[in-house]
Amino acid sequence: MLRLCLLAVCFLRIYAAGAAVLRDFQVAQPATVPHDAKQCTIKVLQRDFAFSFGSAEVVELTPPIDCGPLGSWAAITLNLTVTSNGTQFDRLAHFTFQNVEIWRTSTPEPTRGDGIIWTYIKDVSQYMPLFAKPGTFIFQLDNLIQPGLDGIYSTTVHATFYASSNRHPAAKKADLIIPLSTLANNTGNEASVPPSFSRNVTLPTNTLQVYAELFASGNGQEEFWYFNAANAFLPSLPAGTTFGQGPFREVRLLIDGKLAGVVLPYPVVFTGGFIPSFWRPITSYGAMDLPTYFVDVTPFVPLLVDGNPHQFTIDVVSAEADHTILQNWYVSGLLQVITDSSPEPTSGNITVYDAPLFAQATNTGTVRNGSVDITVTASHKLHVEASILSGSGKSIHAVWTQELSYSNHQTYTENATVQVLRQTATGRTYATHNGVPSVADVFSYPLNVDFAYLAQDQRNWTTRIDHSYERAVLPNPLIVGSTIKERQITDGFYQLATGGNFGNGTSNNTFAYADIAGNTYAREVNAALNIITLDREGGSLARTGPTGESGSIFQVPLDSVYGAVRLPGGQNL
Ligand SMILES: *[C@@H]1O[C@H](CO)[C@@H](O)[C@H](O)[C@H]1NC(C)=O
Ligand SMILES: *[C@@H]1O[C@H](CO)[C@@H](O)[C@H](O)[C@H]1NC(C)=O
Ligand SMILES: *[C@@H]1O[C@H](CO)[C@@H](O)[C@H](O)[C@H]1NC(C)=O
Ligand SMILES: *[C@@H]1O[C@H](CO)[C@@H](O)[C@H](O)[C@H]1NC(C)=O
Ligand SMILES: *[C@@H]1O[C@H](CO)[C@@H](O)[C@H](O)[C@H]1NC(C)=O
Ligand SMILES: *[C@@H]1O[C@H](CO)[C@@H](O)[C@H](O)[C@H]1NC(C)=O
Numbered sequence: 074m075l076r077l078c079l080l081a082v083c084f085l086r087i088y089a090a091g092a093a094v095l096r097d098f099q100v101a102q103p104a105t106v107p108h109d110a111k112q113c114t115i116k117v118l119q120r121d122f123a124f125s126f127g128s129a130e131v132v133e134l135t136p137p138i139d140c141g142p143l144g145s146w147a148a149i150t151l152n153l154t155v156t157s158n159g160t161q162f163d164r165l166a167h168f169t170f171q172n173v174e175i176w177r178t179s180t181p182e183p184t185r186g187d188g189i190i191w192t193y194i195k196d197v198s199q200y201m202p203l204f205a206k207p208g209t210f211i212f213q214l215d216n217l218i219q220p221g222l223d224g225i226y227s228t229t230v231h232a233t234f235y236a237s238s239n240r241h242p243a244a245k246k247a248d249l250i251i252p253l254s255t256l257a258n259n260t261g262n263e264a265s266v267p268p269s270f271s272r273n274v275t276l277p278t279n280t281l282q283v284y285a286e287l288f289a290s291g292n293g294q295e296e297f298w299y300f301n302a303a304n305a306f307l308p309s310l311p312a313g314t315t316f317g318q319g320p321f322r323e324v325r326l327l328i329d330g331k332l333a334g335v336v337l338p339y340p341v342v343f344t345g346g347f348i349p350s351f352w353r354p355i356t357s358y359g360a361m362d363l364p365t366y367f368v369d370v371t372p373f374v375p376l377l378v379d380g381n382p383h384q385f386t387i388d389v390v391s392a393e394a395d396h397t398i399l400q401n402w403y404v405s406g407l408l409q410v411i412t413d414s415s416p417e418p419t420s421g422n423i424t425v426y427d428a429p430l431f432a433q434a435t436n437t438g439t440v441r442n443g444s445v446d447i448t449v450t451a452s453h454k455l456h457v458e459a460s461i462l463s464g465s466g467k468s469i470h471a472v473w474t475q476e477l478s479y480s481n482h483q484t485y486t487e488n489a490t491v492q493v494l495r496q497t498a499t500g501r502t503y504a505t506h507n508g509v510p511s512v513a514d515v516f517s518y519p520l521n522v523d524f525a526y527l528a529q530d531q532r533n534w535t536t537r538i539d540h541s542y543e544r545a546v547l548p549n550p551l552i553v554g555s556t557i558k559e560r561q562i563t564d565g566f567y568q569l570a571t572g573g574n575f576g577n578g579t580s581n582n583t584f585a586y587a588d589i590a591g592n593t594y595a596r597e598v599n600a601a602l603n604i605i606t607l608d609r610e611g612g613s614l615a616r617t618g619p620t621g622e623s624g625s626i627f628q629v630p631l632d633s634v635y636g637a638v639r640l641p642g643g644q645n646l
């Protein structure tokens with residue numbers, strides 16, 4: 074497997090420099106914010122990230138006072154706008170506020186000449202308690218300038234606070250947000266694992282509900298984790314084809330060493346992955362807004378309300394015999410805590426606990442006539458229940474269940490110059506409080522990659538990726554539940570050459586969003602060779618103005634295409 078981000082030879086030659094700046098984007102629903110509310114926008118930071126490795130931007134953010142009482146806003150968004158002109162890798166970047174990671178993003182690889190620009194608007198309303206007071210805001214974007222790499226990421230971040238009113242009520246918010254992070258004050262607060270990351274947390278004794286959110290992404294030898302080969306078969310592949318420890322990765326949250334929840338992560342492919350030219354101008358899903366994952370920690374409240382510190386651990390494990398992984402994953406998390414109206418302590422008991430520490434996995438394969446064929450499967454079931462009684466007399470019967478399954482099939486033929494991946498990760502996570510859903514996550518993440526070198530010299534190759542993100546998720550009762558069905562098919566060709574690399578590609582995307590508040594959005598957008606060839610959108614969140622993607626040669630008027638949007642499963646939650 075080609076590791077584009079480890080090679081010095083993978084820079085993309087500027088392909089067909091256009092007449093205008095290339096406007097990159099990730100397909101996503103527009104933020105669901107009240108556009109007619111009073112808005113207060115502040116500039117959070119402006120920075121040219123040149124040689125910025127180890128030098129994050131650290132600023133003080135003071136919330137505005139002109140859009141109502143602090144913390145009473147209807148919504149908050151961040152606007153990240155970046156320009157770049159030159160050659161540069163994709164870079165992972167982290168937003169940390171009040172020591173809580175609130176957004177993980179990555180950069181599109183730039184072009185030279187007119188360069189690129191992108192804007193992503195991130196809804197951060199769920200972190201309202203953090204924004205209600207001044208604090209340290211950190212944007213970490215570790216970039217390198219060195220021979221062959223001159224792209225600077227010129228970055229501006231604004232925050233917009235939307236005033237609440239009778240029409241637009243204040244967003245629901247937790248009483249407290251607790252970081253599961255490194256607490257560093259000079260760089261992003263993500264931790265590198267392995268080894269596992271732990272933090273001791275003391276919760277208020279009148280805690281009633283706790284919801285965790287987890288961030289996790291593979292990096293370095295783990296960037297293409299889904300293409301890592303099971304160790305038993307690694308010696309049968311030509312050296313350098315791929316890394317080991319198998320392709321299964323499970324992110325775990327443990328409390329005092331007991332498993333509380335597990336995550337099968339969505340495989341985000343960064344814009345340097347496989348064929349940089351087919352991520353232009355449309356990045357892979359999640360590249361600008363990495364998905365996060367949710368665990369209802371409420372069933373553990375009976376353990377956590379004794380006033381003592383408890384150890385929260387985040388790690389990433391494999392399906393190999395020793396469960397270890399390579400270097401590295403970046404992880405962090407946060408706890409949204411809801412306390413009781415009474416200061417009296419909460420009590421309770423965990424009544425059911427069936428949560429094996431590791432998934433059950435199988436690992437089989439064949440090696441025949443130079444072909445290697447490997448299948449890894451895994452499944453994991455959790456079931457926890459608790460009875461909780463608050464000081465004010467509220468009782469909660471909390472149930473947490475997870476049922477996850479995974480399969481990964483890798484085929485290497487013709488001396489591993491032809492590499493085929495078929496992976497599926499599906500799951501059903503469901504939590505209830507007195508029978509009412511509190512957290513739900515029903516997902517399917519199929520990933521199919523067909524990779525082939527065109528010659529044994531491995532100087533040119535083709536790749537086709539067909540991957541989907543289908544997810545109905547209720548993160549917690551403070552956030553509106555939603556369903557997303559996204560599919561992206563890309564294919565392209567890449568050629569290394571001393572006079573400059575060459576790449577091309579196409580990207581076809583279909584996206585549909587629906588939420589419990591009744592918002593809908595659908596978009597179909599295709600690109601070929603940096604040019605948008607089709608762009609249709611519909612639904613209640615569709616933008617009324619031009620979409621602004623440069624090079625758009627075909628735009629269909631909004632309502633002639635999607636008069637009504639039919640979205641399967643939209644009301645699942
Ligand atoms: C985002 O910020 C950029 C400037 O950094 C500005 O040009 C753009 O209009 C803003 N977009 C929105 C939707 O606020
Ligand atoms: C981009 O950088 C090149 C030099 O590498 C320069 O010639 C060009 O004018 C720059 N483009 C813009 C839009 O600044
Ligand atoms: C944060 O910064 C202060 C100095 O301003 C330092 O004393 C403290 O150790 C730092 N904390 C961490 C966790 O880095
Ligand atoms: C958490 O507390 C335990 C017991 O007091 C201690 O052994 C452990 O080192 C602490 N862990 C961290 C990450 O502080
Ligand atoms: C927890 O168990 C104890 C001992 O059985 C019992 O007295 C108490 O009522 C239980 N608490 C709840 C909230 O169920
Ligand atoms: C074995 O591999 C070679 C080279 O890839 C191929 O020509 C031959 O047909 C294969 N033989 C069998 C029995 O599959």
Ligand SMILES: *[C@@H]1O[C@H](CO)[C@@H](O)[C@H](O)[C@H]1NC(C)=O
Pocket residue numbers: 311312488529
């Ligand atoms: C097989 O691939 C390896 C590594 O890419 C290469 O060194 C070797 O020459 C190839 N063997 C053949 C028969 O092409």
Ligand SMILES: *[C@@H]1O[C@H](CO)[C@@H](O)[C@H](O)[C@H]1NC(C)=O
Pocket residue numbers: 527528530532533568
């Ligand atoms: C790929 O590279 C090989 C060997 O360098 C060359 O013979 C072949 O023509 C190239 N294919 C394309 C489509 O450029």
Ligand SMILES: *[C@@H]1O[C@H](CO)[C@@H](O)[C@H](O)[C@H]1NC(C)=O
Pocket residue numbers: 562563564579580581599607
């Ligand atoms: C994308 O769709 C176009 C037709 O709109 C088709 O020609 C092209 O082959 C498709 N690309 C992929 C990768 O499926």
Ligand SMILES: *[C@@H]1O[C@H](CO)[C@@H](O)[C@H](O)[C@H]1NC(C)=O
Pocket residue numbers: 565566577578579601
């Ligand atoms: C990309 O380049 C390859 C090799 O030159 C060519 O075969 C292919 O048709 C090109 N694809 C597109 C979409 O232009």
